[in-house]
Amino acid sequence: xxxxxxxxxxxxxxxxxxxxxxxxxxxxxxxxxxxxxxxxxxxxxxxxxxxxxxxxxxxxxxxxxxxxxxxxxxxxxxxxxxxxxxxxxxxxxxxxxxxxxxxxxxxxxxxxxxxxxxxxxxxxxxxxxxxxxxxxxxxxxxxxxxxxxxxxxxxxxxxxxxxxxxxxxxxxxxxxxxxxxxxxxxxxxxxxxxxxxxxxxxxxxxxxxxxxxxxxxxxxxxxxxxxxxxxxxxxxxxxxxxxxxxxxxxxxxxxxxxxxxxxxxxxxxxx
Amino acid sequence: xxxxxxxxxxxxxxxxxxxxxxxxxxxxxxxxxxxxxxxxxxxxxxxxxxxxxxxxxxxxxxxxxxxxxxxxxxxxxxxxxxxxxxxxxxxxxxxxxxxxxxxxxxxxxxxxxxxxxxxxxxxx
Numbered sequence: 380x381x382x383x384x385x386x387x388x389x390x391x392x393x394x395x396x397x398x399x400x401x402x403x404x405x406x407x408x409x410x411x412x413x414x415x416x417x418x419x420x421x422x423x424x425x426x427x428x429x430x431x432x433x434x435x436x437x438x439x440x441x442x443x444x445x446x447x448x449x450x451x452x453x454x455x456x457x458x459x460x461x462x463x464x465x466x467x468x469x470x471x472x473x474x475x476x477x478x479x480x481x482x483x484x485x486x487x488x489x490x491x492x493x494x495x496x497x498x499x500x501x502x503x504x505x506x507x508x509x510x511x512x513x514x515x516x517x518x519x520x521x522x523x524x525x526x527x528x529x530x531x532x533x534x535x536x537x538x539x540x541x542x543x544x545x546x547x548x549x550x551x552x553x554x555x556x557x558x559x560x561x562x563x564x565x566x567x568x569x570x571x572x573x574x575x576x577x578x579x580x581x582x583x584x585x586x587x588x589x590x591x592x593x594x595x596x597x598x599x600x601x602x603x604x605x606x607x608x609x610x611x612x613x614x615x616x617x618x619x620x621x622x623x624x625x626x627x628x629x630x631x632x633x634x635x636x637x638x639x640x641x642x643x644x645x646x647x648x649x650x
Numbered sequence: 651x652x653x654x655x656x657x658x659x660x661x662x663x664x665x666x667x668x669x670x671x672x673x674x675x676x677x678x679x680x681x682x683x684x685x686x687x688x689x690x691x692x693x694x695x696x697x698x699x700x701x702x703x704x705x706x707x708x709x710x711x712x713x714x715x716x717x718x719x720x721x722x723x724x725x726x727x728x729x730x731x732x733x734x735x736x737x738x739x740x741x742x743x744x745x746x747x748x749x750x751x752x753x754x755x756x757x758x759x760x761x762x763x764x765x766x767x768x769x770x771x772x773x774x
Contacts, residue, residue, distance in 0.1 A: 416752060420752065420753075420756055430724055437658075456718065458671070458674060458675050460717065467657055468654050468670055472674040475674050475679070476678035478710045478714060479678055479679040481703075481707025482686060483682040483686040487690045508680055562768065565729055568725070569734070571718055573738055574752065575714070576742055578752060579708060581750055588705070591708035594712070595716065596713075596715055603717075615713060617709075619702070623702045
């Protein structure tokens with residue numbers, strides 16, 4: 380995961396055997412990573428989200444519940460957008476669950492990296508709730524450098540702190556959102572598309588991933604015009620299918636030129 | 651009244667927004683996370699199905715990005731469309747030019763938006 384900040388150099392973790400460091404210590408070390416650039420950008424994005432929620436008539440407690448209960452910022456934004464346009468519950472559920480579909484492959488790919496032999500399914504189910512773009516990119520970049528026994532605790536420390544921080548930030552900024560100058564509020568709202576664009580690009584491994592990002596942005600305006608209530612679903616299906624078909628040809632061509640399996644999906648970071 | 655066709659602001663009951671968030675928010679997301687844990691290790695991450703699923707997922711998130719650029723709510727919507735597009739494009743260009751530095755991308759994108767908005771277009 381060379382596409383993320385802080386991932387270029389080895390971690391600031393001393394090389395002591397995992398057994399000598401308790402789970403609580405690993406949790407604390409993960410939590411310390413809250414003081415990092417991606418975490419700060421995400422916190423600022425939640426300031427923008429709280430402003431969005433408030434502008435859509437969503438209350439303070441409901442906004443905090445959304446931040447912690449959904450956690451994935453795109454899903455939060457889709458839900459708020461549906462509330463804003465007055466979409467019914469069933470249509471909102473469909474739109475949010477289609478935009479959240481990507482969480483399944485994200486969880487599927489981080490679980491083999493995160494778990495040790497003794498990690499229970501219950502622990503993994505609990506930790507899966509905290510998987511979203513920022514925590515996923517963080518985990519895929521940092522966990523392979525840690526002893527297996529430490530990974531779940533380290534990820535929990537980071538991800539639980541991140542989610543708790545976002546809930547506090549969302550609550551505080553919902554309270555203050557009305558007082559923000561328009562220029563500052565606009566700048567905070569822009570953080571989300573900026574950060575998502577570059578972090579998704581950074582996490583992309585295949586040509587189809589990058590094409591999907593480009594095709595999705597390009598397809599949305601037409602879909603919004605054609606199918607105002609289901610634009611995201613159609614954007615995903617049409618943009619994603621096109622990206623898969625074109626990307627598969629590009630990736631196949633690349634594999635033919637590169638004899639070693641260097642072009643294998645780089646998401647499997649195993650021992 | 652059919653709850654499935656009710657909107658978020660339609661019912662007056664205190665519990666309705668929470669039920670709406672529980673179903674369309676929490677469950678709509680965590681059913682995929684739970685399924686991800688259940689299926690982890692079964693589907694190979696270099697299979698064509700996996701790549702297709704990831705493409706659709708990425709395009710969906712790209713749609714969310716587009717929505718935030720083309721149809722933003724709040725005061726960002728007051729900025730001209732070309733400026734919103736230019737800001738994200740400049741941030742992305744800075745990301746590539748800085749060898750994938752997220753902070754540089756964010757700072758450049760924000761500087762373009764706020765600088766040009768206040769300087770050229772006039773304060774909102």
